[in-house]
Amino acid sequence: MESHILVRGFAAGSATHVFDALLSVGFRLTRVLTNHERAGLSVTADRQARVGVVGGGIRGSMFARAISENPRAHLVAICDQSSRVLQGAATSFDVPTYGSVEAMVGAHPELTAAIVATPDFAHRDAAVVCATHGLDLMIEKPLATTTADAEAIIATANKSGSRIMVGFENRWNPRFSTVRNLLRTVDGGRLITQQVSLNDTIFVPTKMLSWAEKSSPAWFLMPHTLDLAIWLSGTQPVSVYARGHRGVLAGLGINTWDSVSATFTMNDGSYVVLNSSWILPETAPAVYDFRYEIQTDSTVFHIDGANHGITQYGAAGVRWPQCAVFERSGRITGIPIDMVNDFVGFVREGDTDVPTHEDGLLVTQAIEAVHESLAEGSIIELFPHVHKK
Numbered sequence: 092m093e094s095h096i097l098v099r100g101f102a103a104g105s106a107t108h109v110f111d112a113l114l115s116v117g118f119r120l121t122r123v124l125t126n127h128e129r130a131g132l133s134v135t136a137d138r139q140a141r142v143g144v145v146g147g148g149i150r151g152s153m154f155a156r157a158i159s160e161n162p163r164a165h166l167v168a169i170c171d172q173s174s175r176v177l178q179g180a181a182t183s184f185d186v187p188t189y190g191s192v193e194a195m196v197g198a199h200p201e202l203t204a205a206i207v208a209t210p211d212f213a214h215r216d217a218a219v220v221c222a223t224h225g226l227d228l229m230i231e232k233p234l235a236t237t238t239a240d241a242e243a244i245i246a247t248a249n250k251s252g253s254r255i256m257v258g259f260e261n262r263w264n265p266r267f268s269t270v271r272n273l274l275r276t277v278d279g280g281r282l283i284t285q286q287v288s289l290n291d292t293i294f295v296p297t298k299m300l301s302w303a304e305k306s307s308p309a310w311f312l313m314p315h316t317l318d319l320a321i322w323l324s325g326t327q328p329v330s331v332y333a334r335g336h337r338g339v340l341a342g343l344g345i346n347t348w349d350s351v352s353a354t355f356t357m358n359d360g361s362y363v364v365l366n367s368s369w370i371l372p373e374t375a376p377a378v379y380d381f382r383y384e385i386q387t388d389s390t391v392f393h394i395d396g397a398n399h400g401i402t403q404y405g406a407a408g409v410r411w412p413q414c415a416v417f418e419r420s421g422r423i424t425g426i427p428i429d430m431v432n433d434f435v436g437f438v439r440e441g442d443t444d445v446p447t448h449e450d451g452l453l454v455t456q457a458i459e460a461v462h463e464s465l466a467e468g469s470i471i472e473l474f475p476h477v478h479k480k
């Protein structure tokens with residue numbers, strides 16, 4: 092019955108809309124009608140990406156700009172707990188701002204989607220409010236910082252029909268997608284190990300993030316590298332052993348890990364070593380350091396994620412200017428912008444080649460296990476009930 096209504100609604104539009112409707116009918120149905128009924132909008136109009144941004148900090152303001160410049164999307168509103176951030180958002184974007192996600196969602200029944208860019212530990216509450224209202228979600232990595240939080244978000248979304256994409260932006264980096272394709276050729280070889288260092292200078296926990304103490308280098312950085320390790324290889328982690336160091340940041344009043352190393356055994360017998368530190372000196376040529384190595388039985392890949400091919404020598408020393416995000420003709424473009432533009436496609440047409448809630452849940456479970464291993468000093472089996480079968 093509902094599917095009949097949806098197809099008939101699109102049949103009134105262009106041939107493309109009919110085709111899109113047929114492709115996406117089963118997948119989108121509940122959410123479309125939920126929002127349709129809530130906002131009292133026509134079904135055709137409801138295929139617009141009308142987006143609210145939750146958290147207007149570094150990432151949220153970038154995403155808000157990307158949405159505002161995307162002709163296929165409409166930036167509806169921004170919310171943030173900080174009045175300073177809201178003042179900045181009101182100056183930059185001609186949209187209403189709110190002090191809470193509840194206020195934003197309540198004031199805008201026309202919203203069809205939201206981007207959650209709050210600190211890691213605050214994803215759950217924001218995402219659950221948005222999912223309760225049936226909004227499609229792009230949630231920054233990690234999906235959540237506990238398995239229970241991730242499951243709560245997913246359960247709410249399943250109930251309302253919201254769909255979730257997780258912001259694992261490195262999947263949009265052409266270096267990694269090129270290597271992923273190469274690994275699938277005959278020359279790629281049989282995977283043996285992936286060894287990855289993704290570190291930040293001490294600037295990040297001490298000056299950039301006000302919430303570093305509620306996170307860790309493992310929560311902030313390893314979701315990127317673990318998702319890549321899984322996505323590049325098509326394997327999944329089954330156990331992890333982690334070691335770490337505390338003291339430098341704690342000595343500065345930020346009570347979290349300085350550095351974490353985690354070794355994962357994967358379900359194909361390969362292993363993955365992830366290193367993430369938050370205490371590199373600020374004299375490093377970029378605010379982060381990203382070195383990725385993949386060894387197979389016939390090949391080795393070295394991928395440099397932080398050196399974008401430009402070295403600048405000047406009064407400030409040696410610098411690696413970054414070009415993952417840049418401006419062209421007055422518009423923002425680059426890797427995370429490609430990701431958010433694909434979120435618009437995900438909302439409108441149901442594009443499925445994006446990181447899902449299952450990908451997000453797996454990474455959250457695995458990074459939670461990293462912290463468990465750090466606390467217990469032992470190997471943690473990720474899914475003992477599954478692997479004992």
Ligand SMILES: NC(=O)c1ccc[n+]([C@@H]2O[C@H](COP(=O)([O-])OP(=O)(O)OC[C@H]3O[C@@H](n4cnc5c(N)ncnc54)[C@H](O)[C@@H]3O)[C@@H](O)[C@H]2O)c1
Pocket residue numbers: 145146147148149150151170171172173176190191192208209210211213216217231232233300301311
């Ligand atoms: N900064 C990066 O390089 C980077 C890169 C990739 C992903 N991320 C992820 O993006 C997310 C946001 O990180 P960020 O660097 O933009 O942090 P940020 O501190 O710059 O911004 C977070 C914003 O969320 C607001 N906020 C906190 N709780 C809120 C709530 N309940 N409702 C509404 N707003 C709330 C804060 O006031 C702040 O303005 C994190 O999950 C982070 O891991 C960050």
